[in-house]
Amino acid sequence: MIFGRVKPLDAILATAEKRSLHRTLGAFQLTLLGIGAVIGTGIFVLTSEAAQKAGPGMLLSFAVAGFVCAVAALCYSELASMVPVSGSAYTYTYAVVGELLAWMVGWALILEYAVGASAVAVGWSNHAVPLIRSLGLDFPVGISNSEALMAKVQIAFGSASTPELQEAIRTGGWINVPAIFVSAFVTWLLVIGTKESARFNAALVVVKIIALTAFIALTLPVLHSENFKPFMPTGGAGVLGAAASIFFAYVGFDAVSTAAEETKNPQRNVPIGLVGSLTVCTIFYLLVATGAIGAIGAQPVTDAAGVVLSPGTAAMAGRCSFITASGAMEPLVCSKEALVHVLQVINWPFMGRLVGLAAVIALPSVVLMMMYGQTRVFFTMARDGLLPDKLASVHPRYRTPHVVTIVTGVAAAIAAAVLPVGRLADYSNSGTLFAFFMVAISVMVLRFTDPARVRPFRTPIVWVIAPLSMIGCVGLYLSLPLTAILVLPGWGLVGLVIYFLYSRKHSHVGRGTIEAHEADADMPPIPGA
Numbered sequence: 162m163i164f165g166r167v168k169p170l171d172a173i174l175a176t177a178e179k180r181s182l183h184r185t186l187g188a189f190q191l192t193l194l195g196i197g198a199v200i201g202t203g204i205f206v207l208t209s210e211a212a213q214k215a216g217p218g219m220l221l222s223f224a225v226a227g228f229v230c231a232v233a234a235l236c237y238s239e240l241a242s243m244v245p246v247s248g249s250a251y252t253y254t255y256a257v258v259g260e261l262l263a264w265m266v267g268w269a270l271i272l273e274y275a276v277g278a279s280a281v282a283v284g285w286s287n288h289a290v291p292l293i294r295s296l297g298l299d300f301p302v303g304i305s306n307s308e309a310l311m312a313k314v315q316i317a318f319g320s321a322s323t324p325e326l327q328e329a330i331r332t333g334g335w336i337n338v339p340a341i342f343v344s345a346f347v348t349w350l351l352v353i354g355t356k357e358s359a360r361f362n363a364a365l366v367v368v369k370i371i372a373l374t375a376f377i378a379l380t381l382p383v384l385h386s387e388n389f390k391p392f393m394p395t396g397g398a399g400v401l402g403a404a405a406s407i408f409f410a411y412v413g414f415d416a417v418s419t420a421a422e423e424t425k426n427p428q429r430n431v432p433i434g435l436v437g438s439l440t441v442c443t444i445f446y447l448l449v450a451t452g453a454i455g456a457i458g459a460q461p462v463t464d465a466a467g468v469v470l471s472p473g474t475a476a477m478a479g480r481c482s483f484i485t486a487s488g489a490m491e492p493l494v495c496s497k498e499a500l501v502h503v504l505q506v507i508n509w510p511f512m513g514r515l516v517g518l519a520a521v522i523a524l525p526s527v528v529l530m531m532m533y534g535q536t537r538v539f540f541t542m543a544r545d546g547l548l549p550d551k552l553a554s555v556h557p558r559y560r561t562p563h564v565v566t567i568v569t570g571v572a573a574a575i576a577a578a579v580l581p582v583g584r585l586a587d588y589s590n591s592g593t594l595f596a597f598f599m600v601a602i603s604v605m606v607l608r609f610t611d612p613a614r615v616r617p618f619r620t621p622i623v624w625v626i627a628p629l630s631m632i633g634c635v636g637l638y639l640s641l642p643l644t645a646i647l648v649l650p651g652w653g654l655v656g657l658v659i660y661f662l663y664s665r666k667h668s669h670v671g672r673g674t675i676e677a678h679e680a681d682a683d684m685p686p687i688p689g690a
Contacts, residue, residue: 166260166670168545188430193366194530195438200369203410203586204449205500205520206284210583211450212459213472213494215403218393219459220450222403223410227443229633230411233597234439235620236604236630238432242618243607250596250603251538255545257603257610260671264664266599267542268656269649272592273412274535275569278344278528279576280409280585285524286339287497287582288517295514301334307579308333312475325464325479332482333475340577347528348570351536354559365526372519373445376500379509380452388458395461395469398640405640406472409586410446411439412593432618449500457506459493471642473583532569539565546669547660587645594634595649601630 186194211219240253251270255263290305303309312329316322393400424430453459461469462480470477472494481495496502498520504513540562543553556563576585604620605627620626638646665671 166668167257168255168260168263168670186424186430187426188433191424191430191434192437192441195434196366196370196441199411199438199442200366200373200445200527203407204373204446205524206287206497206582207406207410207586208450208453208499209494209496210472210586211403211407212454212499213461213470213477214395214406215399216391216394216460217389217454217458218395218400219403219407220447220454221393221400222407223443223446223450225401225404225633226408226411226637227439227446229404229408229597229630229637230439231443232626232630232633233600234435235626236597236601236623238435238618239604239616239620239623240600240607241431241435242427242429243614243616250600252541253603254599257606258599260547260665260668261660262599264542264547264660265653265656266596267538267547268653268659269592269595270538271535272648272652273589273596274531274538275573276576276585276592277409277412277589278347278531278535278569278573279340279580280582280589281524281527281531282340282344282573282577283337283580283582283585285343285521285528286337286577288501288520288524289339289343291498291501292514292517292521295517302332303334304336304338306334306337307581308475308478310335310579311581312479315475323476323479325470325476325483328479328482329475333478336578338578341574343525343528344532344570344574344577347525347532348566348573350529351532351566351570352556352559352561352563354561365523368519369523369526370445372516372523373449373500375512376504376516377445377448377452379512380456380503380507381448383507384452384455385458386455388455391460399461399469401636401640402642405590405637406583406586408590408593408637411442412590429617453493453499453503456503457490457493462492462494473581473587528573532566532573535569535573536562536566539569546667546672547664584644587641588648591638591641591645591649592652594638598631598634601627601634 208219211222215222237250244252244256251263251267254266286305290300293300309330310333312326312333316326320326395402462477462484463469464476464480470480477495481491484495485491490506491502493499493502498517501513501517501520504510504516539548540553542548543550543565552565552568553562554564555561604623607614608623638649
């Protein structure tokens with residue numbers, strides 16, 4: 162049963178031709194979309210999270226996470242060039258190993274895209290609130306983050322009421338209103354249309370690249386070698402743990418593959434967009450991280466007993482409040498806007514504010530791409546009958562899947578309102594790593610089951626690259642915090658219940674039906690051979 166109900170590649174391609182989205186995107190736009198999706202919260206915000214886990218060793222973490230993404234990108238490129246339709250890893254899995262595993266991948270992609278969009282929305286809030294306050298406007302702490310709420314929840318579930326938790330309750334907030342706002346704004350933008358969204362994103366990519374280039378130019382000349390010592394204060398485990406979190410900084414590249422059905426000449430343009438965007442982003446990440454570490458240092462913060470605290474926790478927030486209240490310089494690992502903080506410390510406060518402004522302007526493009534990917538996966542699953550047909554509705558004017566876009570936006574806003582960025586990123590990574598693992602399997606299986614099919618892009622030395630991708634995904638998954646590790650099987654169990662109660666009996670493949678033409682999308686599927 163696990164490997165049953167395989168949807169043939171030819172049927173998938175035929176469906177896409179009958180009920181396709183409008184093809185408007187070229188190779189250059191796809192590359193910009195990839196860069197827009199990748200460069201964002203990972204480097205603007207998660208730099209401090211990675212430093213708390215690995216110290217200066219986060220440079221190795223960037224390299225490890227980048228390598229895993231590189232081999233995954235090669236697997237993605239082959240499948241995306243062969244199957245140029247919406248759905249990403251879900252579609253590839255459906256075509257190779259069957260409906261049940263495809264459903265599980267599509268369900269896991271909700272963690273990657275929707276939860277990922279929430280994480281970026283919180284990262285945007287972390288930059289927007291200080292910028293508002295720098296203009297002399299008083300933005301209430303109570304509606305700018307959820308640190309006090311998380312501390313209360315932690316105590317309610319049995320944690321000791323430590324001084325750090327009490328400090329988080331005293332100084333933290335209860336709901337993140339700015340994150341809700343940006344989620345709603347991006348939802349509206351996606352409903353308007355793909356082409357408009359791509360143009361908006363292209364302008365913001367330029368803003369981000371200029372800001373990061375300025376940061377590199379100002380920090381590299383003031384490097385201090387002593388700031389890299391000790392290089393690995395938390396050892397190899399810390400480096401892998403940081404790599405598992407930093408992985409979030411790269412995952413946007415696969416959102417490019419979900420745009421395949423809206424891409425001109427996808428066989429050529431999708432691989433270019435995937436590999437090109439990943440290469441550009443990796444270079445920027447290593448240079449920015451080197452500048453941040455070398456300029457002010459990046460050693461982890463410990464509690465009173467000398468134990469390294471977990472980033473993104475209420476205890477960590479409380480400890481950082483103690484440090485800054487004592488008059489000491491705020492450590493890099495405590496900053497919610499790491500790059501801005503570095504520039505302020507090295508006496509470039511005006512440039513720091515400009516970088517913060519760039520983040521505020523540009524991070525919505527990352528929210529946009531995360532939600533874009535989620536809506537297209539949902540659209541494809543609904544088109545296959547695994548979700549209600551209403552979710553596959555296309556707006557009569559804008560020609561976008563507006564219903565599923567609004568549903569995704571509401572869910573992303575709720576998560577962003579109450580959870581911290583680091584925790585959201587780790588939850589997102591658990592789903593992403595599972596999807597990448599299944600893509601690597603699909604590439605190898607398809608080489609056996611359909612070796613004669615034309616492959617516009619072939620993964621080089623696939624019997625080495627694909628296993629490396631699988632090993633890397635498992636290694637990073639096991640390096641995530643325990644709660645993030647448990648999220649995946651718990652979320653998967655919920656997905657299985659939905660599949661057997663609804664999706665299995667409504668599946669078009671299981672019922673032996675084919676898709677209706679888009680002009681007749683409101684009609685039930687037409688029985689076919």
